[in-house]
Amino acid sequence: xxxLTDNKRAFLFQGVGADYRELLGMLEEGQxxxxxxxxxxxxxxxxxDLLGYLFHSQHIECDRMFYDWITIYTCDYLVYxxxxxxxxxxxxxxxxxxxxxxxxxxxxxxxxADGLRMLQTIYEYPKSFAIPCSMGVIVGKTxxxxxxxxxxxxxxxDVYMASENNDTCLVVSGIKDSVDRxxxxxxxxxxxxxxxxxxxxxxxxxxAAEGIDRFVHLVEEISICDGDIPILSxxxxxxxxxxxxxxxxxxKNMTSxxxxxxxxxxxxxxxxxxxxxxxxxxxxxxxxxxxxLDAEFLxxxxxxxxxxxxx
Numbered sequence: 001x002x003x004l005t006d007n008k009r010a011f012l013f014q015g016v017g018a019d020y021r022e023l024l025g026m027l028e029e030g031q032x033x034x035x036x037x038x039x040x041x042x043x044x045x046x047x048x049d050l051l052g053y054l055f056h057s058q059h060i061e062c063d064r065m066f067y068d069w070i071t072i073y074t075c076d077y078l079v080y081x082x083x084x085x086x087x088x089x090x091x092x093x094x095x096x097x098x099x100x101x102x103x104x105x106x107x108x109x110x111x112x113a114d115g116l117r118m119l120q121t122i123y124e125y126p127k128s129f130a131i132p133c134s135m136g137v138i139v140g141k142t143x144x145x146x147x148x149x150x151x152x153x154x155x156x157x158d159v160y161m162a163s164e165n166n167d168t169c170l171v172v173s174g175i176k177d178s179v180d181r182x183x184x185x186x187x188x189x190x191x192x193x194x195x196x197x198x199x200x201x202x203x204x205x206x207x208a209a210e211g212i213d214r215f216v217h218l219v220e221e222i223s224i225c226d227g228d229i230p231i232l233s234x235x236x237x238x239x240x241x242x243x244x245x246x247x248x249x250x251x252k253n254m255t256s257x258x259x260x261x262x263x264x265x266x267x268x269x270x271x272x273x274x275x276x277x278x279x280x281x282x283x284x285x286x287x288x289x290x291x292x293l294d295a296e297f298l299x300x301x302x303x304x305x306x307x308x309x310x311x
Contacts (some may be wrong), residue, residue: 010092010232010267010296012284013076013106015097017198020071023280026304031078037073038112045113046120050074059100065198066123070071072279073102073119077299080106080278086307088276088298092265093241094232096284097163097203098122100253106278107227109246114222121218122254125199125252129210129296132176133202135162136183139169146170146182154178155183162260165287171197171258173205190233208254219250234258237266274298277304 023286027035035104039051055069076099083089095103098119105115126133137145150159150172158178163171179196183290202208224247230239233249235256240249264275274296277285282299289297 005081006274008091009088009239009276010272011080011103011276011278012288013093013095013099014072014277014279014281014284015095015099015101016065016069016072018072018279018281018283019068020075020280021064024054024075026301027075027078028282031082035075035078038078041113042070042074042116045116046070050196064202066120068198069098069119069123070116071150072198073098073105073115075280076102076278077105077112078113079280082300083276083278083303086303088303090229090276091272092230092232092267092270094234094267094307096260097258100231100234100249102278103231104224104227104246104250107229107231109225109227109243110222114224118215118218118250122217124213125214126208127211129201130209131207133174133200133207134176134179135171135173135180135197135199135202135204136195137169137171137197138183138186138191138194139167140190141170142184146172146186149182149185149189153182156208160202160205161257162202163263166261166290167263168192169287171204173202174207177204203254204256204257206255212251212254215254216251219247232263232267234260234263237262260287261291265289268292268295 016307042048046292048067051071074135075151093103093107101115101118104110105112120155128209159172159174162169162173166170174181183194226243227241227246230241233240242244276290278300280300285297285299
């Protein structure tokens with residue numbers, strides 16, 4: 001563990017799309033008690049029974065996608081503090097999509113409760129857009145190849161490039177039928193993977209601007225202060241920390257395309273020696289390790305294994 005506390009590192013916060021319910025066994029008894037306390041806060045702040053969903057899911061009717069969003073945010077907030085309490089602290093943080101909100105809560109620029117309110121508003125505001133939208137991921141094709149697939153498979157402005165995860169992992173976003181056509185075409189032309197993402201909205205595209213005024217109003221209403229730790233913008237690859245910059249980043253995070261690939265490369269150029277995934281899974285580690293082969297990556301699973309005393 002001593003080596004883990006010495007390196008200059010970046011903390012990486014994932015976005016939506018995961019189901020953590022099968023991963024709760026990774027948490028120790030004390031963490032499970034803490035999680036249940038957070039669940040009470042969630043119920044108080046936004047009125048959803050996260051405790052019932054996580055521990056008694058067979059008895060609860062709920063919007064599972066939204067509950068998964070809140071689960072990711074809550075568990076990752078818990079994981080962050082487990083790292084910090086063990087002496088593993090970030091020099092800088094980076095949030096993938098909705099991971100920006102978790103990073104801001106952990107960096108104390110917003111409260112845990114206000115992060116919940118943000119996620120609730122983000123989930124609700126695009127529902128006013130009548131045309132079904134979706135997102136998808138394509139693995140095994142370059143940026144130019146995916147751009148060509150979009151040009152050949154859709155009408156103009158139906159599908160946008162939402163994120164360049166790495167050189168051969170791209171996310172697309174837009175009108176659902178058109179996204180589906182692009183994914184089918186990618187599969188037919190030899191993509192390793194072409195599948196939809198569990199998000200019914202076209203985030204990181206202009207379509208996510210429909211109804212965004214509700215979210216903008218919330219961002220202006222809540223208390224946002226300078227962060228304790230700088231956050232790397234996945235749009236401009238600059239370090240941001242002031243309240244005004246963070247507010248702008250939150251709005252940009254809805255409609256602008258991300259470049260995760262350039263962000264990880266920039267952190268490496270700044271002397272970051274290791275990356276820590278603040279998550280119960282390892283999805284960011286998988287896409288980021290291919291960008292910087294020389295860096296060290298720590299997942300929560302590996303952390304818990306190293307934390308356990310050897311027999």
